[in-house]
Amino acid sequence: MQVNGTLINYYFxxxxxxYLHGNRLNLEDNSEIVMIGKAIHExxxxxxxxxxxxxxxxxxKLTAEYLTEVKKSDADMEASRxxxxxxxxxxxxxxxxxKGKLEFVEKKQTNKKIVMVELGAEEEQKLEQYIKEIExxxxxxxxxxxxxKSQCKKCAYYEYCFI
Numbered sequence: 001m002q003v004n005g006t007l008i009n010y011y012f013x014x015x016x017x018x019y020l021h022g023n024r025l026n027l028e029d030n031s032e033i034v035m036i037g038k039a040i041h042e043x044x045x046x047x048x049x050x051x052x053x054x055x056x057x058x059x060x061k062l063t064a065e066y067l068t069e070v071k072k073s074d075a076d077m078e079a080s081r082x083x084x085x086x087x088x089x090x091x092x093x094x095x096x097x098x099k100g101k102l103e104f105v106e107k108k109q110t111n112k113k114i115v116m117v118e119l120g121a122e123e124e125q126k127l128e129q130y131i132k133e134i135e136x137x138x139x140x141x142x143x144x145x146x147x148x149k150s151q152c153k154k155c156a157y158y159e160y161c162f163i
Contacts, residue, residue, distance in 0.1 A: 001138060003131050004056045005083045011134050012079035015144040017157050022138040025160070057090055067091060067098045074104040074113055075151065081117055082130070088119040089127055 001007070001022050010018035052059045061068040069084045084100045091098055100117035137144070146152060146161040155161075 002056050003086075003134050005058075005086050007134055007138075008086045008127075008130065009076075009079045009083040011130060011137070012082050013076050014147050014152075014155070014157075015137060016146045016161065017155065018134065019137055019140070019144050020157055020160065022134070054090065054094070057087055059087060059091075062091075062098070065099060066101045068101040068103055070103045070105060072105060074102075074106070074115075077102070077104075077115065080104075081115070082127070084117050085119055085123050086127060088117070089124055092119060 001024065007018055007022050010021055052062050059067060060070045067084070067087055069080065069087065071080050074080070080102055084102055088098060088100050100119070102115040102117060104113040104115070106113070146157075152158055152161065
């Protein structure tokens, strides 16, 4: 499987989740949290300039100035940030340079949390390294251990890992 934004996100969130998803073990269709995230994306897609597919990535919103990635929660901001940086890198390789914007839509908040992200040379170098690490992880015959944190209970792979 070719590295994509979801795998980048999962790599930072949980290497086991990245490995399982990257090796086509998809348990997300039964996850209520994943369904909520998809509903948020569908709701956002009602406007213009929404969800664009380029190669193996799907961009939530692309304008003349920004690439916006919409997330349900800021629970794992670092994973979301690197996913957006990956998208900015793919766009840059296509000659499209944008700034990034992470938009977090919390369930019980009326105000959105917005975080600005820019792709610099240092981030590009780190992304290249992370992509190589993900490719090696996916090719491995060894399934990484689960992280065993409280966040695991909300994961679509929870039953696979712990039951």
